[in-house]
Amino acid sequence: MxxxxxxxxxxxxxxxxxxxxxxxxxxxxxxxxxxxxxxxxxxxxxxxxxxxxxLTPWQKTQVARHPQRPHCLDFIRELIEDFTPLAGDRSFADDEAMIAGLGRFRGQAVALLGQEKGSDTETRIKHNFGMVKPEGYRKAVRIMELADRFGLPVLSFVDTAGAFPGVEAEERGQAEAIARATEAALILGVPNVAAVIGEGGSGGALGVAACNVVLMMEHAIYTVASPEASASILWRDSQRAQDAATSMKITAQDLLKFGIIDGIVPEPVGGAHRDPAAAIRAVGDAMERALTIFGGLSPDKVRSLREEKFLGIGRKA
Incomplete structure (x- = not known):
């Protein structure tokens, strides 16, 4: 239950x-x-x-954070065959908050990226609650470059409250690492599709979500900063997180209107945590449809479509 x-x-x-x-x-x-x-x-x-x-934006935030909501590894287990994880950034360490690897998605070879929050105390500590460090973003860059070299589409499962804010992350170049990951996603010659499956928090999410197609689950959120952080910045009061959530337009429904995302994936009644298998299938179906758009397109065309998408955000028709 x-x-x-x-x-x-x-x-x-x-x-x-x-x-x-x-x-x-x-x-x-x-x-x-x-x-x-x-x-x-x-x-x-x-x-x-x-x-x-x-649901209000704050209620959607609570649903997006539900501990029983399916996480990145759940999606990979159900949707990806022959998943082979790849570890390390070839420079400092392996970051287990960033899942990366290769596999087959409904018969097609793909590269996989995603943040994993963990499902219990042990795995949450192991995966650092989904908060990625610089080495995690550099690992993502490595996988994206590998995918580009071998012509593999990239699928991203976005679920993070934000990049890890610790001193050691800043010392190792957190901002630069996120920027490099965002750049790598934007210049790929292969199609990339992202699904925001829970929280899409700040640059921590954008580092693997600058994609040709960005999908969001119905009750997910995607935001420049968490409601609590925004309330602390705007009003010096984190208790006003509910006000911040409403003001920032963080829901899939709002972001679709603004053209920031490209589609909403319906969830089972009562949220994805009530029927994870159905929710995961729905995301898989939406990703499969998104990939078909780019079949046979040249790398230059894939890049130009992505460029047009992001340059068009915020512009009037």
Whole structure:
């Protein structure tokens, strides 16, 4: 059963009643309650659908951060065959917050990039909560250059609160590393497709999301800074994160209107964490459709289409 978020409490109460009735109906001495149970299940399903059809930006932020939401490695396990991880930046170290490697996506050889947050205490520490260090972005550059050399499309799964902000990351050139990764993504002669599957935080996300096609899951967020950081900067009060989330237009629906992303991938009712398998399939289908656009195009044409896309953001038609 999914863990409930604060705003889901009314639905949680309904679902608890449904579970109680189910347990009662399974008893031998139970009176016939099938009709009542069916009505309550329908009421709970409608309540969940109504709730998720009108989420606020802050509520979407909570859904995007849900601990049971599928992460990068979940997508790779379900969508990629023969995945071979590649480690290290050939300069300093391997960064396990940045997943990189080669594999086959629905019969096509591809290169893979993505931030992994981890799913429990041990893996979250291992992957540094998805916050990538300079060596992670330099590893991404290495993989993108390899993909370009061998004509492999690049798929990116974006899910990070932001690049790692520690002193050691700054000492090793964090800003330069992100800039190099962004540049590498922009000059690729092969198509690249990114999917924001949870949080798309700041330059930490952009380093692997400067792609021909940028998709977002329905309840993901993509933002210049986290709502908490923005509230601290604007109002010197991180408790105003909800106000910041609303003001910054961080939802997929807003960003599609602005032309910053190219498509929204619908999620199962109640969010991707309620049916991860269906959510992952939907992202895979959307990525497959995106890749077909570039079939047979020359490297120069792929680059020019990407250039036109990014230069067109913010311009009036």
């Amino acid at each position: 999914a863990a409930y978020l604060d705003f889901e409490k009314p639905f949680a109460e309904l679902e608890a009643k449904v579970e109680d009735l189910k347990a009662l109906s399974e008893r031998e001495e139970s009176p016939p309650i099938g009709e009542e149970l069916a009505k309550l299940e329908a009421k709970a399903a409608k309540a969940l659908a109504d709730l998720y059809s009108n």
